[in-house]
Amino acid sequence: MDAPKVKIYGLVAEFTTPTQIVDAANQAREAGYTAMEAYTPFPVVDLHEAVGFKRTMLPTLAFFGGLTGFCTAFSLETFTSGGAPSFITPFLPDWFYYPLNIGGRPLNSWPAFIPPEFELTVLFASITSVVGMLLLNGYPRIYHPLFNVPRFSMVTSDRFFLCIEARDSKFDLQGTKQFLEGLQPYEVSEVPE
Amino acid sequence: MATISDQVKTSMAVVQRVAFGIGILGLGISGAIFGFEKKQFFESYLIAYIYFFAIGAGSLALLMIQHVSGGAWGFSIRRLLEAGSRTLLLLAVLFIPLLFGLPEIYPWARPDALKDRIIELKSGYLNVPFFIIRQAIFFSIWIGLAFSLSYFSKKEDETAEQSIGWWFKALSGPGLVVFAVTIGLTSVDWAMSVDVHWYSSMYPVLFGFGCILTAMIFHIVAMILLYQGGDLEKYLTKNYLRDFGSFLLGFVIFWTYLTFSQFLLIWCANLKEEVPYYVNRISGGWQFVTIILAIGHFALPFLFLLRRETKRVRSSLFMAACFMLLMRFVDYLYLLGPSFNPKHFHLAISQVTSLLGIGGLWLSFFIYQWNLYPPIAARDPRVVKEPVHGV
Numbered sequence: 001m002d003a004p005k006v007k008i009y010g011l012v013a014e015f016t017t018p019t020q021i022v023d024a025a026n027q028a029r030e031a032g033y034t035a036m037e038a039y040t041p042f043p044v045v046d047l048h049e050a051v052g053f054k055r056t057m058l059p060t061l062a063f064f065g066g067l068t069g070f071c072t073a074f075s076l077e078t079f080t081s082g083g084a085p086s087f088i089t090p091f092l093p094d095w096f097y098y099p100l101n102i103g104g105r106p107l108n109s110w111p112a113f114i115p116p117e118f119e120l121t122v123l124f125a126s127i128t129s130v131v132g133m134l135l136l137n138g139y140p141r142i143y144h145p146l147f148n149v150p151r152f153s154m155v156t157s158d159r160f161f162l163c164i165e166a167r168d169s170k171f172d173l174q175g176t177k178q179f180l181e182g183l184q185p186y187e188v189s190e191v192p193e
Numbered sequence: 194m195a196t197i198s199d200q201v202k203t204s205m206a207v208v209q210r211v212a213f214g215i216g217i218l219g220l221g222i223s224g225a226i227f228g229f230e231k232k233q234f235f236e237s238y239l240i241a242y243i244y245f246f247a248i249g250a251g252s253l254a255l256l257m258i259q260h261v262s263g264g265a266w267g268f269s270i271r272r273l274l275e276a277g278s279r280t281l282l283l284l285a286v287l288f289i290p291l292l293f294g295l296p297e298i299y300p301w302a303r304p305d306a307l308k309d310r311i312i313e314l315k316s317g318y319l320n321v322p323f324f325i326i327r328q329a330i331f332f333s334i335w336i337g338l339a340f341s342l343s344y345f346s347k348k349e350d351e352t353a354e355q356s357i358g359w360w361f362k363a364l365s366g367p368g369l370v371v372f373a374v375t376i377g378l379t380s381v382d383w384a385m386s387v388d389v390h391w392y393s394s395m396y397p398v399l400f401g402f403g404c405i406l407t408a409m410i411f412h413i414v415a416m417i418l419l420y421q422g423g424d425l426e427k428y429l430t431k432n433y434l435r436d437f438g439s440f441l442l443g444f445v446i447f448w449t450y451l452t453f454s455q456f457l458l459i460w461c462a463n464l465k466e467e468v469p470y471y472v473n474r475i476s477g478g479w480q481f482v483t484i485i486l487a488i489g490h491f492a493l494p495f496l497f498l499l500r501r502e503t504k505r506v507r508s509s510l511f512m513a514a515c516f517m518l519l520m521r522f523v524d525y526l527y528l529l530g531p532s533f534n535p536k537h538f539h540l541a542i543s544q545v546t547s548l549l550g551i552g553g554l555w556l557s558f559f560i561y562q563w564n565l566y567p568p569i570a571a572r573d574p575r576v577v578k579e580p581v582h583g584v
Contacts, residue, residue, distance in 0.1 A: 059501070103463065111460050114453065 007193035009145035010035075010165035011176050012152070013185035018044045021160040024183040025050035028164060031179060035168035039146065039161040051162075058132050065128025066121045073120035074113065083108025148192045163191065197568055198422030205419070209560040216553025222546040230543065235294030236533045237544040242287060243383060244407070244525045244548070245555045249284050251408025252277025253339050254372055254401075257365035260342070266436040268575040269428040273412050273419070275346055276563035278339035283558045285332040287551055292328075295321055300389045311390050319386055327382060331375045338368045346570060353572045376401040387532045391470045395455035400528075402451060406444045407521045413437050413514040417507060425568060431505040438504025441513065442495070449491040473531040478538025482527050490520040522548070 015021045018040065025038055029052050038044075038051050078084050079092055082099025083106075089097065099107050138144070146152045146163060155161055162185075164176055173190075180188045197205075227234040256274040259267020267274075295302035301319040306312045312319070342364055349357045380400030385392065416437075420429050459467045474483055494513055503509040530539065570576070 055501070063499070105463075111453075111457050114457070 008166050008173065009148075009191040009193045010163045010168075010171070011173070011180055012146060012149055012161050012163040012189050012191050013180040013183060014151060014154075014187045014189070015160040015162065015185055016158070018047075018160060020184070021162055022046055022050050024162050024180075024185070027183060028162065028179070032170050033164050033168050033176075035165040035171070037163050037165070039152075039155045039163065041156055041158060041160070044160075056136055058129060058136060061132040062125045062129045065132075066125035068128075069120040069122070069124025070117050072124070073117040077113040077116060078108065078110075081107055081109070083110070145191050145193055149189045151187065151189065159186070196423055197419065197425065200422055201419055205560055205564075209557045212553040212560075213557040214553070215549050216551070216555075216557065219546045219548070219550025219553055221550075223543055223550050226543040226546065230541075231294070232297045233541050234543050234547070235291065235297040236529070237541050238294075238547045238551075239291060239298055239383070240525055240529050240544065241547040241551045242284075242291065243528070244522055245280075245551050246284050246288075247404040247407040247521070247525070248411045248555075249277055249280040249408075250335065250372075250376060251404035251406070252412070253281065253335055254369070254376075254405050255408055255412070256342060257338070257368045257372065258405075260361040260365035261369065263575065264436075265433065265575060266440070268570070268573055269433055270412050270416050271346075271570050271573065272566050272568050273415055273563065274408075275339075275343050275566065276559055277408060277412065278335075279343055279562045280555060280559050281332070281335050281339050283555060285336060287554070288328065288332070292325060295324070299386055301386060309389075315389070319389070324382060327378065331379055334371060334375055338364065338372070343566075347566065349570065349572050350567065355574075358574060373401060376404060384528055387529060388470055390466060393455055393459070393467070393470070395451060395458070399448075399451045399455060402444075402447065403521075403524065406448055407518075409437075409440055409444060410514050410517045410521060413441065413510065414518060417511045417514070419563075419568070428569075429507055434507060434510050435501075435505045438498055438510050438513075441510075441517065442498040442504070445491060445494045445498070445517070449495075452486075470532075473535040474527065477531075477536050479527070479531045482523065482530070482538070486520070486523060486527060489516070490524060494520075 013024065015024060021038055021040065022044060025036070025047060028036055029050060034052060036051055038047050040047065079088070080096055080098050082089060082097060084092070089099075102109070105112075146161070151159070152161060162180075164171060164180065170176075177188060223234060223238065252274045255267075256271070256278050259271065259274070291298070296304070299319075300306060300309075301312050301315065302321055302324075307316060342361065345357050345360045345364075348354075377397030377400070380397045384400060385396050417429065420426060456471060459471055473479060494517055497503055497509075497513055503513070526540070526544075533539075
């Protein structure tokens with residue numbers, strides 16, 4: 001009986017105790033798997049190291065988001081107030097050029113510009129963080145493929161799941177399945193995408 | 194029972210003796226300079242004094258903060274903070290020479306001061322007898338707080354009574370309020386009244402927070418040096434250090450916020466009685482110190498400490514803290530230097546000698562105080578808890 005061909009997200013092994021899953025994750029890491037993730041009902045000590053958890057690129061994204069916000073505010077304020085160098089000002093459109101005399105202060109009053117620059121840095125960094133977090137979590141797909149496995153709902157009560165993802169270079173459906181079964185799990189299932 | 198490693202113990206004994214020697218020598222040379230450059234001596238002495246006072250007073254504030262807030266970070270450096278707060282005793286003694294130089298430093302203490310209408314109006318608060326009384330009261334409060342907290346700490350070690358924890362909180366909560374008020378008044382007395390016509394409501398916060406910042410930096414350096422080797426090493430793990438790195442980053446940002454706010458408000462208001470303070474600081478060579486502070490006290494440490502790894506790795510955090518310790522001195526030089534020498538940048542020989550003099554004595558006294566107690570408060574309720582972080 002041939003099932004229709006579906007794209008595989010990975011293979012998930014179900015365990016019944018925290019010790020088992022830490023051991024399994026350690027063995028999988030030592031076997032050379034890198035793209036794996038563990039799912040447990042509560043935080044398990046040492047599991048973090050066992051799955052070889054890597055930081056995401058989110059902090060870097062947020063940094064450059066903040067930098068963009070700073071540059072946006074800086075150029076907006078400097079150009080509109082006429083604080084830009086004189087070789088630039090002739091090229092600015094009328095609606096972007098308001099050289100106002102405020103209390104006799106210079107046009108390029110950079111100390112007063114800093115609070116908005118700070119605000120926009122924070123705003124852009126936070127927006128980048130939220131949007132980046134959603135995208136890195138797989139948006140626009142709004143659920144995790146593991147929920148395609150019915151038994152996975154037990155992860156919130158008393159079962160521990162180790163998933164080796166198909167994007168792993170060492171992944172091969174038959175071989176990985178055999179490897180996972182060698183770890184004495186309760187059950188190994190395929191995760192359809 | 195945690196103990197200091199033998200290697201640290203021997204080098205500490207050497208450092209203590211050498212620091213004492215340097216201290217005596219430095220103060221001796223400063224004393225010689227006093228012979229022909231009285232004004233310069235007192236000015237340099239005050240700046241150097243405030244730098245080390247900041248570590249002592251900041252230690253007391255941090256000690257009280259960690260008693261009321263809890264947290265593994267406070268537990269790991271508690272004995273360092275206690276030793277630091279007890280150095281206020283030495284600092285009170287080192288303050289005495291300044292009392293002989295009040296007219297050299299403060300315009301309001303000069304004989305002809307009352308001819309100035311503004312000083313005359315301020316003379317109800319700014320006069321020599323009241324100044325001396327205030328300092329005596331403040332030092333008694335600080336020393337009293339520091340030594341009672343150490344006393345209960347000793348008692349906790351000996352008796353293991355749970356009720357002692359109550360005393361720490363009962364002293365620290367009100368103690369912090371009293372500290373905030375006294376350090377604020379101190380900032381006016383010691384530093385702000387040098388520019389006697391000038392005033393800023395941000396100044397006391399900046400000064401008080403400067404103490405906490407300087408003390409935190411010093412204790413990061415001290416902790417990394419003193420906990421090396423032996424079983425104290427477990428307080429130098431990444432999770433502990435990360436807390437200190439985060440503190441350093443947050444404190445640097447807060448310092449920048451305070452410093453810049455003070456400048457921005459005065460710059461925006463542009464009032465005749467407020468601007469001279471900053472005119473002195475952006476001209477005559479002092480503008481380069483301003484730029485050094487903006488880069489070295491904010492931009493560099495901010496970008497360096499922003500990364501997660503630099504906060505967790507011992508060598509990089511140590512480097513950052515040492516650099517910040519230097520920058521703190523530049524900040525104290527900037528606090529008073531331009532007020533003493535408004536027209537041109539000036540760094541006197543006596544500045545170096547008084548820094549070495551006070552610093553040497555202070556450091557050897559600090560090591561002496563630290564050796565009096567076991568390095569870790571083994572009966573602190575926090576000792577049983579493992580520092581587990583949610584990351």
